[in-house]
Amino acid sequence: xxxxxxxxxxxxxxxxxxxxxxxxxxxxxxxxxxxxxxxxxxxxxxxxxxxxxxxxxxxxxxxxxxxxxxxxxxxxxxxxxxxxxxxxxxxxxxxxxxxxxxxxxxxxxxxxxxxxxxxxxxxxxxxxxxxxxxxxxxxxxxxxxxxxxxxxxxxxxxxxxxxxxxxxxxxxxxxxxxxxxxxxxxxxxxxxxxxxxxxxxxxxxxxxxxxxxxx
Numbered sequence: 321x322x323x324x325x326x327x328x329x330x331x332x333x334x335x336x337x338x339x340x341x342x343x344x345x346x347x348x349x350x351x352x353x354x355x356x357x358x359x360x361x362x363x364x365x366x367x368x369x370x371x372x373x374x375x376x377x378x379x380x381x382x383x384x385x386x387x388x389x390x391x392x393x394x395x396x397x398x399x400x401x402x403x404x405x406x407x408x409x410x411x412x413x414x415x416x417x418x419x420x421x422x423x424x425x426x427x428x429x430x431x432x433x434x435x436x437x438x439x440x441x442x443x444x445x446x447x448x449x450x451x452x453x454x455x456x457x458x459x460x461x462x463x464x465x466x467x468x469x470x471x472x473x474x475x476x477x478x479x480x481x482x483x484x485x486x487x488x489x490x491x492x493x494x495x496x497x498x499x500x501x502x503x504x505x506x507x508x509x510x511x512x513x514x515x516x517x518x519x520x521x522x523x524x525x526x527x528x529x530x531x532x533x534x535x
Contacts, residue, residue: 328355328356329353334374334387341403341482369383373385379393417484425457427447433531462499488506
C-alpha cells in the first residue's frame with residue numbers, strides 16, 4: 321500500500337500526475353492532502369520530504385518526491401504494468417517527452433495556472449512564450465498521431481499522458497485556439513476515468529488560493 325501526499329486538487333498540477341498513474345493502473349494507495357500556501361504548509365511537508373513540496377510517495381522504507389521520480393519508481397516496482405511503452409524506442413521517446421514537459425512550458429505555466437474550477441474567455445495570457453509552448457505541444461500531437469493509432473500519445477494511456485494532463489486542462493480552461501487534432505487528444509485525456517475522478521474531487525473543493533486565481 322502506498323501513501324501519496326498531494327496538494328489541492330483544483331490547483332496542484334504536479335500532484336495530479338502521479339495520482340493519475342496510481343489510480344489508472346489500479347494500484348492501492350491512500351492520499352493525504354496538504355493544503356497549499358498556508359502558514360503550516362511547509363512544516364507539514366517537511367515531515368515527508370526535505371524538499372517541502374508535493375507530491376510525495378510514501379512506500380515501504382522510502383519516500384520518493386517529484387512527479388516524474390514517483391512515476392519512475394512505481395514503474396520499476398510494477399514492471400508488469402505498461403506505465404511506459406513496452407517497445408524500447410517508444411519508451412525512450414515517451415520519457416523524452418515527459419522530461420520536456422517536466423522542465424519546459426514556462427510561458428503557459430506562469431500565464432495560465434491550473435485552475436479546474438474556472439472557465440475563461442481566451443486572451444494571450446503568458447504572451448509569446450505561452451504561444452510558443454502551445455505551438456510546440458500541437459507539434460507533438462501531430463507527430464504522435466502520425467506514429468500511433470491514438471487516441472493517446474502512444475496508443476494506450478500511459479505516464480506521458482499523465483505528465484501532459486495538466487497542460488491539457490490549461491488549453492481547455494483558458495479556451496486556447498487549438499487544432500481539431502489537438503482537441504481530440506485533449507478530449508481523450510479529459511474523458512479518461514481517473515482524470516474524471518480527480519476533476520470531480522477538484523470541483524468539490526472550496527478553498528481559494530489567490531496566487532492561482534487570474535482574471
